[in-house]
Amino acid sequence: xxxVTQTPRYLIKTRGQQVTLSCSPISGHRSVSWYQQTPxxxxxxxxxxxxxxxxxxxxxxxxxxGRQFSNxxxxxxxxxxxxxxxxxxxxxxxxxPGNQPQHFGDGTRLSIL
Amino acid sequence: KQEVxxxxxxxxxxxxxxxxxxxxxxxxxxxxxxxxxxxxGKGLTSLLLIQSSQREQTSGRxxxxxxxxxxRSTLYIAASQPGDSxxxxxxxxxxxxxxxxxxxxxxxxxxx
Numbered sequence: 001x002x003x004v005t006q007t008p009r010y011l012i013k014t015r016g017q018q019v020t021l022s023c024s025p026i027s028g029h030r031s032v033s034w035y036q037q038t039p040x041x042x043x044x045x046x047x048x049x050x051x052x053x054x055x056x057x058x059x060x061x062x063x064x065x066g067r068q069f070s071n072x073x074x075x076x077x078x079x080x081x082x083x084x085x086x087x088x089x090x091x092x093x094x095x096x097p098g099n100q101p102q103h104f105g106d107g108t109r110l111s112i113l
Numbered sequence: 114k115q116e117v118x119x120x121x122x123x124x125x126x127x128x129x130x131x132x133x134x135x136x137x138x139x140x141x142x143x144x145x146x147x148x149x150x151x152x153x154g155k156g157l158t159s160l161l162l163i164q165s166s167q168r169e170q171t172s173g174r175x176x177x178x179x180x181x182x183x184x185r186s187t188l189y190i191a192a193s194q195p196g197d198s199x200x201x202x203x204x205x206x207x208x209x210x211x212x213x214x215x216x217x218x219x220x221x222x223x224x225x
Contacts, residue, residue: 043215
Protein backbone atom coordinates (compact mmCIF):
# COMPACT_ATOMS: atom_id res chain seq x y z
CA UNK A 1 0.00 0.00 0.00
CA UNK A 2 1.55 3.29 -1.09
CA UNK A 3 2.22 5.85 1.62
CA VAL A 4 1.67 9.58 1.59
CA THR A 5 3.41 11.14 -1.40
CA GLN A 6 4.60 14.72 -1.41
CA THR A 7 5.97 16.52 -4.45
CA PRO A 8 8.34 18.06 -5.09
CA ARG A 9 10.86 16.89 -2.46
CA TYR A 10 12.99 20.00 -2.76
CA LEU A 11 12.24 23.49 -3.96
CA ILE A 12 14.26 26.70 -4.16
CA LYS A 13 12.47 30.01 -4.60
CA THR A 14 13.24 33.69 -4.18
CA ARG A 15 11.45 36.24 -2.05
CA GLY A 16 8.19 37.49 -3.47
CA GLN A 17 7.50 34.40 -5.55
CA GLN A 18 4.70 31.94 -4.89
CA VAL A 19 4.83 28.18 -4.58
CA THR A 20 2.43 25.23 -4.74
CA LEU A 21 3.11 21.97 -2.92
CA SER A 22 1.24 18.74 -3.55
CA CYS A 23 0.19 15.86 -1.32
CA SER A 24 -1.36 12.54 -2.34
CA PRO A 25 -2.82 10.73 0.67
CA ILE A 26 -2.90 7.02 1.32
CA SER A 27 -5.63 5.37 -0.73
CA GLY A 28 -8.94 5.57 1.14
CA HIS A 29 -7.85 8.41 3.41
CA ARG A 30 -10.06 11.47 3.18
CA SER A 31 -8.42 13.79 5.69
CA VAL A 32 -5.24 15.70 4.88
CA SER A 33 -3.34 17.97 7.27
CA TRP A 34 -0.39 20.24 6.57
CA TYR A 35 2.41 21.20 8.95
CA GLN A 36 5.42 23.49 8.84
CA GLN A 37 8.61 22.35 10.56
CA THR A 38 11.46 24.74 11.36
CA PRO A 39 14.37 24.42 13.79
CA UNK A 40 13.14 27.37 15.82
CA UNK A 41 9.39 26.70 16.00
CA UNK A 42 9.24 22.94 15.62
CA UNK A 43 6.18 21.39 14.01
CA UNK A 44 3.26 23.77 13.61
CA UNK A 45 -0.20 22.98 12.32
CA UNK A 46 -1.20 24.83 9.15
CA UNK A 47 -4.62 23.45 8.19
CA UNK A 48 -6.69 20.32 7.78
CA UNK A 49 -9.04 19.30 4.99
CA UNK A 50 -11.73 16.65 4.99
CA UNK A 51 -14.03 15.95 2.07
CA UNK A 52 -12.79 19.06 0.24
CA UNK A 53 -13.62 21.33 3.20
CA UNK A 54 -11.14 23.10 5.43
CA UNK A 55 -11.97 22.00 8.96
CA UNK A 56 -9.41 24.00 10.85
CA UNK A 57 -6.59 26.45 10.37
CA UNK A 58 -3.52 27.24 12.42
CA UNK A 59 -2.08 30.66 13.22
CA UNK A 60 -0.52 31.47 9.89
CA UNK A 61 -1.02 34.54 7.69
CA UNK A 62 -3.41 34.52 4.76
CA UNK A 63 -0.47 34.01 2.38
CA UNK A 64 -0.78 30.34 3.29
CA UNK A 65 -3.73 28.62 1.67
CA GLY A 66 -4.76 25.18 0.62
CA ARG A 67 -7.38 23.10 -1.05
CA GLN A 68 -8.45 19.52 -1.41
CA PHE A 69 -9.76 17.84 -4.52
CA SER A 70 -12.50 15.25 -4.90
CA ASN A 71 -9.90 12.46 -5.02
CA UNK A 72 -8.59 13.67 -1.61
CA UNK A 73 -5.32 14.96 -3.06
CA UNK A 74 -4.37 18.29 -1.54
CA UNK A 75 -2.30 21.29 -2.46
CA UNK A 76 -1.00 24.13 -0.37
CA UNK A 77 0.02 27.47 -1.76
CA UNK A 78 2.25 30.14 -0.28
CA UNK A 79 2.23 33.54 -1.94
CA UNK A 80 4.69 36.43 -1.62
CA UNK A 81 7.36 34.18 -0.15
CA UNK A 82 9.49 35.47 2.73
CA UNK A 83 12.85 34.21 3.99
CA UNK A 84 11.10 32.91 7.11
CA UNK A 85 9.00 30.55 5.01
CA UNK A 86 12.05 28.33 4.53
CA UNK A 87 11.03 25.08 6.17
CA UNK A 88 10.13 21.44 5.77
CA UNK A 89 6.45 21.20 4.88
CA UNK A 90 4.84 17.95 5.93
CA UNK A 91 1.56 16.46 4.89
CA UNK A 92 -0.32 13.84 6.88
CA UNK A 93 -3.35 11.78 5.93
CA UNK A 94 -5.89 9.81 7.92
CA UNK A 95 -9.19 8.06 7.28
CA UNK A 96 -10.99 10.96 8.86
CA PRO A 97 -10.61 13.73 11.42
CA GLY A 98 -10.81 13.16 15.14
CA ASN A 99 -9.39 9.99 16.61
CA GLN A 100 -7.79 8.49 13.51
CA PRO A 101 -4.00 8.02 13.38
CA GLN A 102 -2.09 10.28 11.05
CA HIS A 103 0.48 9.04 8.52
CA PHE A 104 3.11 11.42 7.24
CA GLY A 105 4.90 11.89 3.97
CA ASP A 106 8.62 12.70 3.70
CA GLY A 107 7.90 16.38 3.19
CA THR A 108 8.90 19.14 0.81
CA ARG A 109 12.02 21.09 1.74
CA LEU A 110 11.43 24.71 0.69
CA SER A 111 14.37 27.12 0.64
CA ILE A 112 13.88 30.82 0.05
CA LEU A 113 16.83 32.83 -1.27
CA LYS B 114 -4.76 26.57 24.51
CA GLN B 115 -3.08 23.17 24.33
CA GLU B 116 0.63 23.08 25.06
CA VAL B 117 2.80 19.98 24.75
CA UNK B 118 6.17 19.62 26.46
CA UNK B 119 8.74 16.88 26.05
CA UNK B 120 11.48 16.10 28.51
CA UNK B 121 14.38 15.61 28.13
CA UNK B 122 15.27 17.58 25.01
CA UNK B 123 18.17 15.22 24.32
CA UNK B 124 19.32 11.89 25.67
CA UNK B 125 22.41 9.76 25.11
CA UNK B 126 22.45 6.15 26.37
CA UNK B 127 24.58 3.05 25.84
CA UNK B 128 23.20 0.23 23.74
CA UNK B 129 20.99 -2.20 25.66
CA UNK B 130 19.69 0.30 28.18
CA UNK B 131 15.97 0.70 28.86
CA UNK B 132 14.77 4.29 28.68
CA UNK B 133 11.72 6.49 29.17
CA UNK B 134 10.73 9.57 27.22
CA UNK B 135 8.20 11.96 28.71
CA UNK B 136 5.42 14.04 27.22
CA UNK B 137 3.07 16.35 29.10
CA UNK B 138 0.07 18.33 27.88
CA UNK B 139 -2.04 21.05 29.46
CA UNK B 140 -5.58 20.30 28.23
CA UNK B 141 -7.05 16.86 28.88
CA UNK B 142 -9.78 17.27 26.23
CA UNK B 143 -8.07 15.09 23.66
CA UNK B 144 -9.01 12.50 21.08
CA UNK B 145 -5.68 10.73 21.19
CA UNK B 146 -1.93 11.00 21.64
CA UNK B 147 0.46 9.70 19.02
CA UNK B 148 4.19 9.02 19.25
CA UNK B 149 6.37 9.44 16.18
CA UNK B 150 10.03 9.10 15.32
CA UNK B 151 11.79 11.33 12.84
CA UNK B 152 15.11 10.56 11.19
CA UNK B 153 17.19 13.50 9.91
CA GLY B 154 15.71 15.06 6.78
CA LYS B 155 12.79 12.64 6.78
CA GLY B 156 9.11 12.70 7.56
CA LEU B 157 7.49 11.25 10.65
CA THR B 158 7.01 7.54 11.25
CA SER B 159 4.08 6.64 13.49
CA LEU B 160 5.07 4.44 16.42
CA LEU B 161 2.04 4.19 18.68
CA LEU B 162 -1.38 5.79 18.97
CA ILE B 163 -3.25 5.86 22.27
CA GLN B 164 -6.92 6.79 22.21
CA SER B 165 -8.18 8.98 25.05
CA SER B 166 -10.05 6.02 26.58
CA GLN B 167 -6.93 3.81 26.63
CA ARG B 168 -4.15 3.57 29.18
CA GLU B 169 -1.36 2.07 27.12
CA GLN B 170 -0.29 0.58 23.82
CA THR B 171 2.54 -1.78 23.01
CA SER B 172 4.46 -2.58 19.85
CA GLY B 173 7.53 -4.76 20.04
CA ARG B 174 10.09 -3.08 22.31
CA UNK B 175 7.95 0.04 22.64
CA UNK B 176 5.30 0.75 25.25
CA UNK B 177 3.39 4.00 25.52
CA UNK B 178 1.19 4.97 28.45
CA UNK B 179 -1.36 7.73 28.85
CA UNK B 180 -2.64 9.37 32.02
CA UNK B 181 -5.14 11.88 30.74
CA UNK B 182 -6.09 13.23 34.15
CA UNK B 183 -2.53 14.29 34.90
CA UNK B 184 -1.75 15.25 31.31
CA ARG B 185 1.14 12.86 30.90
CA SER B 186 2.36 10.19 28.52
CA THR B 187 5.52 8.13 28.54
CA LEU B 188 7.25 6.16 25.82
CA TYR B 189 9.27 3.24 27.14
CA ILE B 190 11.94 1.75 24.90
CA ALA B 191 13.36 -1.58 26.01
CA ALA B 192 16.84 -2.83 25.17
CA SER B 193 17.76 0.21 23.10
CA GLN B 194 19.73 -0.23 19.86
CA PRO B 195 21.81 2.19 17.75
CA GLY B 196 19.01 2.05 15.13
CA ASP B 197 16.71 3.67 17.67
CA SER B 198 18.70 6.90 17.37
CA UNK B 199 16.28 9.53 16.11
CA UNK B 200 14.08 12.37 17.32
CA UNK B 201 10.93 11.22 19.10
CA UNK B 202 7.87 13.44 18.96
CA UNK B 203 4.57 13.24 20.75
CA UNK B 204 1.46 14.79 19.25
CA UNK B 205 -1.84 15.51 20.96
CA UNK B 206 -5.06 15.67 18.99
CA UNK B 207 -7.38 18.06 20.81
CA UNK B 208 -11.16 17.75 20.64
CA UNK B 209 -11.50 21.52 20.38
CA UNK B 210 -10.97 22.32 16.72
CA UNK B 211 -9.33 19.02 15.79
CA UNK B 212 -5.90 20.59 15.99
CA UNK B 213 -2.83 18.42 16.44
CA UNK B 214 -0.19 19.98 18.67
CA UNK B 215 3.35 18.60 18.70
CA UNK B 216 5.98 18.70 21.38
CA UNK B 217 9.48 19.91 20.50
CA UNK B 218 10.79 16.35 20.57
CA UNK B 219 13.48 14.35 22.36
CA UNK B 220 16.65 13.71 20.40
CA UNK B 221 17.88 10.20 21.29
CA UNK B 222 21.35 8.87 20.62
CA UNK B 223 22.11 5.24 21.39
CA UNK B 224 25.84 4.47 21.53
CA UNK B 225 27.10 1.12 20.25
